[in-house]
Amino acid sequence: MENESEIMTPDAAEIRNRIYTIRGKQVMLDSDLAELYGYEVKNLNRQVKRNIRRFPKDFMFQLTRDEMEILRCQNVTANVKSRTLPYAFTEQGIYMLATVLRGELAEQQSIFIMRAFREMRHFIANNAELFDRISKVELKQLEYQKHTDERFDQIFEYIGSHKETNQKxxxxxxxxxxxxxxxxxxxxxxxxxxxxxxxxxxxxxxxxxxxxxxxxxxxxxxxxxxxxxxxxxxxxxxxxxxxxxxxxxxxxxxxxxxxxxxxxxxxxxxxxxxxxxxxxxxxxxxxxxxxxxxxx
Missing domain, CATH: 3.30.870.10 (Endonuclease Chain A)
Structure with a gap:
């Protein structure tokens, strides 16, 4: 761990705002993950490259310039200021990243991130009745403008107050x-x-x-x-x-x-x-x- 004193305490809403949909997958960028884990981006990516066989294309991919520009336009909070094309990690890739970085802190931060992914899936899978109340246009806004849409947080508050099913x-x-x-x-x-x-x-x-x-x-x-x-x-x-x-x-x-x-x-x-x-x-x-x- 590089600088434990600078590690951010994850906030559920903050993490959700850092999950983007690219190539039809929900992903997080290397820069956001580096901030969560207290690493410099280059050092985080260096650890990944040392263990590259653990990161196939469905775990991690590098954005194209067009994808980066679209992300910048659609998400004002997107942390894509670097000239280097960022890497995007899928949920599988983030889990694998925790095993590469190792340590209790990496596991703890990953739990917060995975819970955010899980909440987003449960929003779709376990709360179908909510879809009847929201138009297709509004759903699209929830996906691309969730950082400004208060209804999104209200939906997750609803989900959080209901007991999850112990699925098998x-x-x-x-x-x-x-x-x-x-x-x-x-x-x-x-x-x-x-x-x-x-x-x-x-x-x-x-x-x-x-x-x-x-x-x-x-x-x-x-x-x-x-x-x-x-x-x-x-x-x-x-x-x-x-x-x-x-x-x-x-x-x-x-x-x-x-x-x-x-x-x-x-x-x-x-x-x-x-x-x-x-x-x-x-x-x-x-x-x-x-x-x-x-x-x-």
Whole structure:
């Protein structure tokens, strides 16, 4: 962290004003994220470039000059004063950025940001009745002029006063919600975690790193996994003990906690929230699953 004394305390409305729609995606600019995390923009982007394989095009992209000019015209608060074309981070990219920057503060700031993204999705998905009261023209104004429209804040106050649904079914784009539930499940384990997932990578380990201290992890995955031996060594150096085994015996993904509780997960953990999927508790399945693993 560069200058912790200058880190801003996130305000929900302020963060929402820094979320823009570019190329049909809700994104935040590198300059705004750098300010939130207490970094200089160049140093934040340097960290990203050092870990560029973690930031595919659907996680991060650089604006064109036309996009930057449109953003300046439509958003008077947009922080795009630099001559260098800024980078835009999607919700997935912001989550990955927190893992790159690391530290308790980066995680804390990311939580505020992800909540702002989640509120915007819930505005659309969970408050359909409000759409009947607002014309299409007004909705467009809410999207492009939210920094001056008081009704936007009133809508979010309404959302904030209503209890959220504890969803087990996730739709395309619900990255934060999906990761939040998976982390919650992982943190329930007190002794050991077994993950059966054919496609694991470093993103999977970032989730498993949220486990309680002393909890061991066993992963059953395909031989052609993107997880390298070095990734396993690095993980074990900080979050022991991880054991990776290779098997083609399973098609679906399963999470087994303390040898007692089994969850069926409809997508690889690294892809949670990218497409619609479900997480389902499987009752009385642990004994049968563990017996099958003995033969793997």
């Amino acid at each position: 079914l996730f739709f395309d784009g619900q990255i934060y919600d999906a990761f939040s539930l998976l982390i919650e499940l992982i943190q329930k384990a007190e002794q050991d975690i077994i993950l059966i997932d054919g496609y694991v990578d470093v993103s999977t380990l970032n989730l498993l790193a949220k486990k309680q201290s002393g909890v061991s992890v066993s992963i059953y995955t395909f031989q052609k996994t993107k997880l390298t031996a070095q990734d396993i060594v690095v993980f074990n150096a900080q979050y022991p003990q991880l054991d990776v085994k290779y098997s083609n015996a399973f098609h679906d993904r399963f999470l087994i906690l303390d040898g007692k509780t089994v969850y069926h997960i409809g997508a690889s953990l690294k892809d949670a929230g990218k497409k619609s999927f479900a997480v389902m508790l499987m009752k009385n399945a642990a004994e049968e699953m563990l017996e099958k693993l003995k033969s793997v």
